Amino acid sequence: MKILVIHGPNLNLLGKREKSIYGTLTLSQINKEIEKVALSQKVKVDFYQSNHEGEIVTKIQEADDLYHGILINPAAFTHTSVAVRDAIASIQIPVVEVHLSNIHARESFRKESYVSPVAAGVIFGFGKESYLLGLRGLISILSSRKGKK
Numbered sequence: 001m002k003i004l005v006i007h008g009p010n011l012n013l014l015g016k017r018e019k020s021i022y023g024t025l026t027l028s029q030i031n032k033e034i035e036k037v038a039l040s041q042k043v044k045v046d047f048y049q050s051n052h053e054g055e056i057v058t059k060i061q062e063a064d065d066l067y068h069g070i071l072i073n074p075a076a077f078t079h080t081s082v083a084v085r086d087a088i089a090s091i092q093i094p095v096v097e098v099h100l101s102n103i104h105a106r107e108s109f110r111k112e113s114y115v116s117p118v119a120a121g122v123i124f125g126f127g128k129e130s131y132l133l134g135l136r137g138l139i140s141i142l143s144s145r146k147g148k149k
């Protein structure tokens with residue numbers, strides 16, 4: 001089983017700024033934690049981070065033929081991007097949306113996600129655990145689909 005993890009804009013700054021909101025772990029430390037869970041589940045994970053909407057759209061489109069599922073933190077594009085949402089809606093593989101922070105406990109513009117209606121599941125508010133829980137959820141979806149047409 002192969003899963004692509006996509007990190008949206010500014011997540012490359014994790015652990016370097018805004019630590020009170022997003023924590024002290026860097027993106028590569030979070031990726032290592034994801035990798036550990038993936039290994040324990042015998043799943044292969046690849047990682048991709050971009051600050052560019054179009055690049056993320058292309059990566060989502062390409063992933064449809066290369067991966068079994070996507071774990072994505074769309075970051076600010078969550079609340080703005082019809083393009084990311086349409087890309088997710090256009091592919092066959094399941095997509096799980098995750099957020100470090102509780103997007104419903106913050107500014108009102110973060111309450112709306114363009115992505116959630118087309119995601120297979122959503123996890124938010126658990127810091128780096130959101131990614132790990134999201135990965136486990138995605139693996140569970142994929143395992144229950146195995147062998148089904």
Ligand code: CA2
Pocket residue numbers: 009010011013014015016017018022073074075076077078098099100101102103110
């Ligand atoms: O809580 C999350 O994971 C978010 O997706 C993070 C996004 C934010 O726009 C979403 O509303 C919620 C922001 C990611 C920016 O990350 C930074 C990390 C360090 C310093 C500055 C930004």
